[in-house]
Amino acid sequence: MSNVIGIGAAPKRKEDQRFLTGRGNYVSDIKIPGMTAGVFVRSPHGHAVLRGIDKTAALALPGVIAILTGEDVAADGLGTLPCGWGISNAQGVPMKEPPFPVLAQGKVRFVGDMVALVIAETPEQANAAADLLDIDYEVLPAVVGVLDAVAPGAPQLFDDIPNNICCDWELGDKAAVEAAFRKAAHIAKLSLVNNRLIGNPMEPRAAVADYNPGTGQHALWTTSQFPHVVRTLMSGLVLKVPEHKVRVVAPDVGGGFGVKQFHYGEEAALAWAAKRVMRPVKWVASRSEGYLSDRHGRDHVTEAELALDETGKFLAFRVKTLANMGGYLSTFGPNIPTNLYAPLLGGVYTTPAIYCNVKVVFTNTVPVDAYRGAGRPEATFVLERMVDVAAAEMGIDRVEIRRRNMIPKEAYPYQTPVLVQYDSGDPMGCLDGALAAADVAGFGARKAESARRGKFRGLGYSTYVEACGLAPSRFAGRLGARGGLYESATVRVHPGGQVTVLIGTHNHGQGHETTFAQIVSEKLGVAFDNVDIVFGDTDRVQFGMGTYGSRSLVVGGAALSKAADKVIVKGKKIAAHLLETSEQDIHFEAGKFSVAGTDRVKTFEEIAGAAYVPHNYPLEVLEPGLEEQAYYDPVNFTYPGGCHICEVEIDPETGVVQLLNYTAVDDVGTVINPMIVEGQLHGGIVQGVGQALFENAVYDDGSGQLLSGSLMDYCMPRADHMPMMNIATHSTLCTHTPMGVKGCGEVGTIGSPAAVINAVVDALSHLGVTHVDMPATPNRIWRLLQNASLPIAAE
């Protein structure tokens, strides 16, 4: 059939028309008759005993309907917010898992911890009541940094968790690493901080809850990346109502980046409150409220050591990290700095022995969880910085030392010493492609030109790999996952041959409505315009794990591909009947079922019609209708990777780092829609640049106040921070996903911070600078230059 738009094409996006014309349907756009306004009252203290709450004055205000607190939560028997991963130490001792109540009980543990939910007729009335709520706090000293939190005498968040350590986790062969270090010709060391980030999707979180006493049904519209998971966790573990009595809808969602892939207390509180007050309740976070309650990302303090032989071959890598969890365990919290971090410390290199120890630490800060890349940017940053440090110390060229240690293309599949086995890749090919694209050969001349203007120019490399497509359930289960990580898709063929896909992933900017339609169009030969993708509603879509960890195409797309295959299988049976031949003789291609070697043909539409009007149909052996469902559980992660090269210029007068060129050559496997892939890479890279140069979530020690609590204090990348990026792909095909896809949502954010900081350090290396912590703000660089210039001047 005509108008097939398949794999590798770049049609314009189906979702664009509604967004371009202001017709998107975001949670904050929703209105329900009788709707009330919910406002959360949050702790202004980082650490305090909650002695009592006097609601009297607040309740007396006009329009106030209810004020709910932790006592009400306890009285109604609600469960606490579950953590989806249970990690253990090397001896098998499980992590410490303190209860995370929906509304605070007994104590508050971070600024923003929820203390009460005020419900009123209007948001203004609810805010006025929130202001009048009389809350008696006994303020305690707060601890915000991981080093302070594990120090003797530090404030303790939980009485039964000594030194605030949730888990002392490790991975790798410690003895082998020690042996390798003993015979090393050179040992390079590096201490670094991976800065704390706030994800900042442009749409603030929001939710609307409703309850129908006639049916006993809860409904929740929420800004979520995984509505089915919210339903499962919230119904079974928090509200304790049967899952089929809860509908969760995540309509258009304005960006996620991980921030919206957790089950938040606000969701459960609103769903519970809507039933208590028998009215719909709507809550929309302000940006500032988001800063105090959206889960944060990163926040590691790390010491790394690399053992090398005299030729610069890596012998062993040892990494010790303290990872900040914040005040409680969020949905994926403890999984991020452990299972999604340490297994990536091998990178694209043949390092034979790796050991990693991670202390997962509670502090009086917002809970920390996945943010785009989640663990893998942290691993890449440690490793790629370490490689540069070692190269400089041993006097080996930075590209050369990478080449000497890279896994050759022929060595795939490659088993690393830290659990994961890379199925495919060509890091050398990506490196070569990027070196050419970035005109590295011409860098010397450009640097000299900068120097003539009194500027320092630097070049930085990052050759990296990541693990995504979360995840093989069995593997994840061994690592502590408490759920499965498959995906599901239904292909519903309508009587006219058009197709609706119901899929468990969630589209919040990634272009799934377009990419998935291309897959169906190609596989079934149906016109691209005749395929629609439905997602985000637990009452419409069977089940699904949602969108995170670059899994939608890899896992969801695979389920979709399988379901489409089942449609073809059934279609062949119908065609065989209609064409009076055997099923084996039917050939399906480009939307046509034909009898091999003849001109006898039935179109896809004719088969769909016959399935729904089964007058001439093998009813004895085949059910009518044409709708198939598939679940897909991957056998391995996928391993996208690539090479990023960043070129910066630093103004020594001001300390400003200007990004001049950015080149990325990435291996993302099969590309379904190159336009969309490029857009994902652009966005991902700029988020990584944000981490490297601008973004930093800063807390005040002692009080636990968030100092970077608004867009005025937390610097987000703007249009004029970036040059035009130069993006290309150099793909090897994944050997175990149905279409060879690897995923591309996070690669940009994973590869870029190290490329940028390596460029910054390179620009300053003539001054003896060997490391710069992120973000490399003008202030930080300028101070470095002031300190560095003294001994240089004295020489």
Added chain:
Amino acid sequence: MQISFILNGRPTSVEVEPSMLVADLLREQLDLTGTHVGCDTSQCGACVVHLDGVPVKSCTLLAPALDGATLLTIEGLQGEPGSNRLHPMQEAFREHHGLQCGFCTPGMLMTAIALAQDKPNLTEAEVRHGLEGNICRCTGYQNIVVAVMAGAAAMHAAGGE
């Protein structure tokens, strides 16, 4: 108080609280939810509309300021209500993949159209500078910049807005 203004080409009269913000008036009272609110510090630009042809952040403007003025929102860009035809700038954003989640898009479009109106031949640097008050977390801006330049050229080829 009662205010009267031209909203997307149509005379409109509404009763408002003097302290009401234009963004809230549009979204809550007039059900025009295309204008988005992404922050509370006038930084993100998701809320940009045109007041008498000038781009303004509707989250920072009080409703009484509309009295007697002309207001254009994202919903009014296509001209005739119900028309499926896109404004050249909307078309350019679609053509160049200048949007992902769509949340910043209405504000980006309104800012971009105003930029293009003032300057027929926008350079990349001018576009990047001109978008300083609009934050996008998804696109990395590259395709937005390309789209704005293309959209500006198309607007002028079509003879203005």
